[in-house]
Amino acid sequence: MTGSVAEILRGLTPRGRLGFETPLGPRSWFRTGGPAEALFVPDDAEDLADVLSALPATVPVTMLGACSNVILRDGGVRGLVVRMAGGFSEILIEEDGLVAGASALDMIVAERAAQAGLEGLEFLAGIPGSIGGAVVMNAGAYESDIRTVLDWAEILTPDGAIRRLSNEALGFSYRHATLPAGGIVLRARLHARKGDPATIRAHIARIKTAREAAQPVRARTGGSTFRNPEGYKAWQLVDEAGCRGLRMGDAQVSEKHCNFLLNLGNATSSALEGLGEEVRRRVLEKSGISLQWEIKRLGEPAPALSPTGELA
Numbered sequence: 001m002t003g004s005v006a007e008i009l010r011g012l013t014p015r016g017r018l019g020f021e022t023p024l025g026p027r028s029w030f031r032t033g034g035p036a037e038a039l040f041v042p043d044d045a046e047d048l049a050d051v052l053s054a055l056p057a058t059v060p061v062t063m064l065g066a067c068s069n070v071i072l073r074d075g076g077v078r079g080l081v082v083r084m085a086g087g088f089s090e091i092l093i094e095e096d097g098l099v100a101g102a103s104a105l106d107m108i109v110a111e112r113a114a115q116a117g118l119e120g121l122e123f124l125a126g127i128p129g130s131i132g133g134a135v136v137m138n139a140g141a142y143e144s145d146i147r148t149v150l151d152w153a154e155i156l157t158p159d160g161a162i163r164r165l166s167n168e169a170l171g172f173s174y175r176h177a178t179l180p181a182g183g184i185v186l187r188a189r190l191h192a193r194k195g196d197p198a199t200i201r202a203h204i205a206r207i208k209t210a211r212e213a214a215q216p217v218r219a220r221t222g223g224s225t226f227r228n229p230e231g232y233k234a235w236q237l238v239d240e241a242g243c244r245g246l247r248m249g250d251a252q253v254s255e256k257h258c259n260f261l262l263n264l265g266n267a268t269s270s271a272l273e274g275l276g277e278e279v280r281r282r283v284l285e286k287s288g289i290s291l292q293w294e295i296k297r298l299g300e301p302a303p304a305l306s307p308t309g310e311l312a
Helices: 005-009 045-053 106-115 122-126 131-136 195-215 234-240 270-285
Strands: 015-022 035-041 063-065 071-074 079-082 091-094 098-101 150-156 162-166 182-189 220-224 251-252 260-263 294-297
Touching: 005 015, 005 035, 005 079, 035 260, 063 251, 071 270, 091 106, 098 106, 098 131, 106 122, 106 195, 122 195, 131 182, 234 270, 251 270, 260 270
Parallel strands: 035 079, 063 079, 071 294
Antiparallel strands: 015 035, 091 098, 098 182, 150 162, 150 182, 220 260, 251 260
16 A cells, blocks of 8 residues: 555545544444544445545455444554444335345334334344444344344445345354455345334333343443353353453443443543453353453554553
8 A cells, every 4th residue: 555544535535524533432332442544424335335446455444333332442443444324324114124224223223113013123122233233243132133134235345336145145143244355234124024013112112121121221331242152141151250340440340231341431442351351361260161252342452551450
């Protein structure tokens, strides 16, 4: 690559918003992290394709959605960060399902389906985030997941082509989908069945109540930290390793649900990630099971920064 990312991008004239050294921390649910070297919020798929096709292959591209399940490292994210926003939030109701844009929030999709009397998408009300991220990680909760309801997803590939991939082609597995290299989810079709709107809304209300009772939903958190190992519950392994309430400065393992990390106010991303690694170490020592991160950790650690505070 010749020249910095900023030098390369300043020659482009996208219709969307393009900024440089843009703070990302305020966009993260943890409220931590460094800046994006370049942040692009495209107007639509064509705008996004135009910018991506103009980039040298050596420029890394990072996708951000609702930022609900990421740790954005303190050193920031190099290359181009793409944040899908309003131009990708459309929800089209159909007779037996709906088509939702990548930035449509899971909760809004569930509520729109309820309004239309479409049953089977209520579980989305229990998943923080947006549809694009939900497809990428086969998000699931309350006895259902994206694999169960997805008919197809439209994917933008680095060459600017849009491919419509079926459920089978996406190769879903636990918390994972197989996308083409560099592929970006643009929208997805989810099937549903006709139901009574009042009954569907009541189901969503029960999910919301159960989630608030069991999870620290009003805290600065990133959702489930570790994947459930086959045959085990991650939270139970964390609890049995004595990590409930464990702290590293203002980073804490939630006492309410110990598969959640919290920023109590002034935690750094380094502290949150360091605390997560300490939990992994203790679980491995206690149970012999190596927990795998479910939260995405993106970007570069800050030079000369280390997790602050003592374990307590």
